[in-house]
Amino acid sequence: MIYYVLGCLHLILFCWAFYNILYFGVKPSKSLSWILIALFFPFLGVFCFVIFGINRRKIKFFELKETKKRKDFIQKSIKSKKDLDKNSLKGIKQKKIAQLIYSNTKANVEERNEVILLKNGKETFTALFNAIKNAKKFIHLQYFIFEEGEILDKIIKLLEEKRKENVEVRILYDSFGSTSLQKTTKQKLKNIGVEIYPETPFKYGSFIFSLNFRNHRKIAIIDNEIGFTGGVNISDEYITEDTSLGIWQDAHLQIKGSGVNAIHSTFLNDFYYATLKDLTNTKKYTSEFKSSGNTKLQIVSSGPDYEQSVVMQQYLSFINLAEKSICVLNPYFVPTFSILEAFKIAALSGVEVTLLLPKKTDSKIATYSMYSYFESLLKAGVQIYLRDDFSHSKVIFIDDEIASVGSTNFDCRSFEHNYELNAILYDEKITNEIKKEFDERKNKANHINLKTFRKRAIKQKTLERLCRFLSPLL
Template structure:
């Protein structure tokens, strides 16, 4: 008798999920796959769908009150007198790019900026600690990975000193990415007056619904004057490497000027969502008293709550707008259909398309999933290089000596649809040429992937690639 009741309940839940898929499903192939999963894997299919299959654009964490507060705050950002309202970019392609990002993320390009490229951990943390030491009003940090070690200890000592001097310190860390962060360290931070909140921590009742949606952003804001973003987390491995992968190579960005306020807006919105405290959304933004530079920067941020994928659309537009070349450095190039086709079309159209990936990977599934796209790329004329030393973790795109993207987003389905990400788009020829030179220097130290050689790889490798590709939406 009990098993009949359980079966009926199971069927009702399954039917409810089927109706949800039919109403809210976006991609037919994906919808069909989930229908088969629900009915062929008893109980497990439902749990998998609840964890990773639901359309988050239909089930947002934000309620109507939060949506209204955030919308009003973003409106205030646009009205800030210190930020340029309109900029004439040189080419039609750049103008279209700027309009796309403004439409999807709400931020206009700003021309009062100074951009500093920070290569690798030492340069990044030297610049970060120099700025933190100079803080006299507030310090905001948002990190996917915040690990204990020498860097964390140094940050704690600095925060303790700054709070005593009246500086406000706020930290957001991701509940999954920073899973190793101990309760003792968090308690120490709170005991000296640092405000700390996790993003979607493990909680009974919300675990299945939240485990797959992570805040992958890395942001530091100091006094509304200086900001940092890029691929580098708070972890000693960026300075010392690790035993398995060796040294971690990454790229970060320091910003001064108008774009800092846009990054601060991203932090303030996330702070509101994790803490329920809307005070940051009500504060008047600091005014820019003088020009600090002439570089044009536009912030693009997005997450699973966005109906359109701001990051995915930006990458798609960068590839489509490229006329001469587009060079992409990223450890996780698992593109999905749209980006795959865009890269193939660009290469077949005569654009010099080059991909720089790490020869080593921090996940076996990632390694084989990335490799599963190589043959299609190579056949279309895309050039691929594998960096053999350590682990290459940078997320950089440079194109046509005119535009650069540096940020937290990988070129994969997770960054487009499941993670909360942020990138800085720099419309500046000097920055583009600098990173183009860096790219060309790095590929000279890398191993080019030859089409004929790769096509004749062992059958077992092809089998591993096919298996890993199935799990690409989760990586």
């Protein structure tokens, strides 16, 4: 009798999952995988679908009140934004990219910014510490990872000194990424007067629906005068030799000018989501700092509550609009079908496509999955270089003219599930600085030859295909 009841329950759950996959699934291949998982793994398959496979953009039943709260707040801020001004942009490429981002997010092109490329963790933390030391009004920090260690200890010490000067401090962290952040550390920050809150908290009633949606942004704003964003987290991995990967390499940006406000608006939206405290109506947090810089930039904020997959469309526009060259520096290259085809089309059309990737990453599944795409890319003429050190940078630039530096990986998680932030730089000078760093790293890397790559062991190929199947869950 019990088997009959369990069988009927499994059938009901499978029918429910089948209906939602059929009507709300985006990609047929992915939908078929979920149908098979739900069918052949009773209860567990449907549970996994609910956590990892739900299309939040389509299925309104699973729109949490927290997500709706974020959407409503974003819509309110969008309505108050100015129309796009493309007059300062040069050429059709810049104007098309800017229009795409504006149509999706209402993010305008910010002019007259002073941008400094921070090439590694040491440069990033030095600049960040100096900015915190000079803070007069407030310090706002938001990172996917706050990890116990030397860097965090230095930041806490600096924040304690600034709190004695009555500088306001607010911190947002991701519950999943910052699992090592101890309760005693959080309490210490609260005791000195820091407002610290988790984003996407693990809490009863929404845990299984929020687990798969992580805030992957890295943001620091000081007095609305200076801002930081890119790929660097608060972790000792960027300054201390790791046993297997060495010191992590990463790219970050220091920005002064109107672009700081654009980054800060994302933080303020996320802060409201985490706390229900609206700081957007206070002049202290919204006043614009004037800069004499010449860099034009646009801030791309994305997440599962946007109608479109904003960062994937941004990357696709870069690839499709490139005329001469595409250069990619990314740690987790597990492209969607559309991104993969776009790279191959670009290479076959005569565009020089170069991927600079790490030989190994902090995830074996990600590494094997990444390798599974190499053969088809190499056949199309894409140049692939593997670095011996671990590069965590998320950079793409085209035609030595337009660059993007941010938090977004080339994978399904960043495109569909994470809250991300990129900075698009419409500036040849800063792009050429990024290119110089890219070329220096590329010249030290190992170039992958198609003929040699094809000779890898059967075991390697099998692991690649298995990990590729699991890649949407990374």
